[in-house]
Amino acid sequence: MRSLNEWVSYRRDLFTLLAAILFSLGLLWSNEGLQIQTIQRWTLSGFGFLLEKVSFLSEMNSLREENEWLRQKNTELMLANSRLKEALNENRRLRELLDFKETSQLDLIPAKVIGKASNSFVNSIILAAGSADSIEKNMAVVTAQGLVGKVFSVTENHATGQLLLDRNFRVSAMTQRSRVNGIVKWREGNRVALAEVPKRSDVAAGDTVITSGQSFFFPGGLLIGKVVSLSESEQSMFMDILVEPAVDFTRLEEVFVIRSRPINPRN
């Protein structure tokens, strides 16, 4: 027994390594599990608080509140403008329905970005707002420039947001001009692709890409970006469409979480 203890003690490094590897593999194999969400909530609560405390370093001006108010107004106007453009297109297409009326009530929750976890494949932000501010998982995150991503996990006072540039992010989208539908997903670097668009669809460089509203979580008409290049290959049934996001993800300081999607009274 003593010799076993000595052997274990001698091999302490290897046992620690084995335990840590098994622990990590266990986490990898149970990524959707409740335990993972619990760990995420704990770390988000603990480190979120710390991140918030050190955020004063980045707050260089004393006009933060005014800035926040202006950003919110700007975003509200952008969304209103986007909705108006959508309404105009809708009106053209549905001219005969004179009584058509859409009540779109986008409720914005301001949230400060207190951290960013990013590398070549993973892109997420940490927000200083959580369930106490009525933020829920999967709510859309926007700025005045357009769609940023969605809420990935939430604690009482903090949340993580999965960015448009994250490899796992998907959103149903369409071109604003020709109403061609597709799925926007990350391609590489700072570019996303409008995927699943059949060949010979009416898409051109410079077309604006917006959310289609077909997703349960994203209201329609949110600006995603502009088509920068498109090509077709014989091997694929679909077009290869590259989109440059409207949002500058290197300058995210303040974002807004959309509390509710547009409500259509006839639905």
Next chain:
Amino acid sequence: MPGLIHILLLVLSILLQLKVAPLFSIKDIAPDFILIGIVAVALQKGRTWGIIAGCLAGLLFDTFSADLVGLSSLTKTIAAFFAGFVGGERLERRFVSIVGFLFLLFLAHDILYFTILSIGAAASFWKIVWRFALPTTIYTLTFMTMINLVWPSALWGRSDR
């Protein structure tokens, strides 16, 4: 046992990764401050504490990254284990030797990390190496070397284990 300074070092490295690393991002390549932190702990405290530091710090980053939880934890655990060999004085403590060793260590870590992360992303192995792993390694190593100029004991020093 790790001292307070090592725990603070790990917390600092996580804060740097979440607050500062995005500011240094070039073409979506950013330095890995957490890797620097855990390697510094492993160099100073040896393999066991390096493994624990790597596992916990990696896990913390994973929980913020909205992706595979356990991946950073796994790769940083392995990196810390091998970094501990230097902590265990198995490598001659010359600056060039250590930097050369760290280059290989960081590269192996980044190749493993990005290879697993890019499964399903239709990227070839060599593209992962040239486009993601090697630039990240060089960037991280550059920062570690600069930190070493300011705090030489991070690479050279060794406290009692």
